[in-house]
Amino acid sequence: MKIGVLALQGAVVEHARTVEAVGAEAILVKRVEQLAELDGLILPGGESTAMRRLIDRYDFLESLRAFGAAGKPIFGTCAGMILLAKRINNQQTSHLGLMDVTVERNAFGRQVDSFETELEIKGVAQDFPAVFIRAPYIIEAGPGVEVLSEDTGRIVAARDGHYLATAFHPELTADTRLMGYFVEMVKEAAVKA
Numbered sequence: 001m002k003i004g005v006l007a008l009q010g011a012v013v014e015h016a017r018t019v020e021a022v023g024a025e026a027i028l029v030k031r032v033e034q035l036a037e038l039d040g041l042i043l044p045g046g047e048s049t050a051m052r053r054l055i056d057r058y059d060f061l062e063s064l065r066a067f068g069a070a071g072k073p074i075f076g077t078c079a080g081m082i083l084l085a086k087r088i089n090n091q092q093t094s095h096l097g098l099m100d101v102t103v104e105r106n107a108f109g110r111q112v113d114s115f116e117t118e119l120e121i122k123g124v125a126q127d128f129p130a131v132f133i134r135a136p137y138i139i140e141a142g143p144g145v146e147v148l149s150e151d152t153g154r155i156v157a158a159r160d161g162h163y164l165a166t167a168f169h170p171e172l173t174a175d176t177r178l179m180g181y182f183v184e185m186v187k188e189a190a191v192k193a
């Protein structure tokens with residue numbers, strides 16, 4: 001399986017390492033043409049507004065939307081989750097607008113800028129170490145969305161068909177189980193295609 005990591009900004013190398021750790025091939029995606037060779041794509045954490053500017057500058061927006069619309073799996077973490085969402089609270093426009101959720105940016109507030117906790121993630125782990133950094137969370141999920149994890153009542157991991165999103169950063173710990181879950185999604189989609 002070839003899994004791309006959008007390499008415009010953010011936690012790129014860490015994701016590539018985790019992809020390789022679960023036995024898939026990681027490709028750092030810097031040009032639109034590279035999307036054609038991928039089975040799945042990761043949108044890393046970073047800063048969603050900065051990433052959007054680069055997406056526009058390198059003319060990625062429509063190609064990323066088409067990638068998702070073609071049924072290819074996309075995994076967005078943190079800022080990547082914001083990029084994937086159909087709706088962003090208190091904002092008129094979204095970015096890729098693919099996943100049927102409403103997200104709130106920087107939603108944990110200033111006092112808890114960053115923190116680590118252990119989460120139960122459906123189908124993945126009972127005790128997943130989750131690192132949150134100025135994280136968003138999902139405030140509303142459409143009927144087709146499966147909530148995979150909540151932290152004190154906030155949705156922090158969810159799946160909408162071939163889209164997966166987490167508010168936290170799975171690439172920052174040595175635990176590869178969530179990436180293993182995504183690679184299984186990619187394999188399933190590749191069989192169907």
Ligand SMILES: NC(=O)CC[C@H](N)C(=O)O
Pocket residue numbers: 044045046047048049077078079080082105106133134135136
């Ligand atoms: N660690 C992150 O990816 C933070 C996301 C960032 N707060 C944003 O709004 O894009």
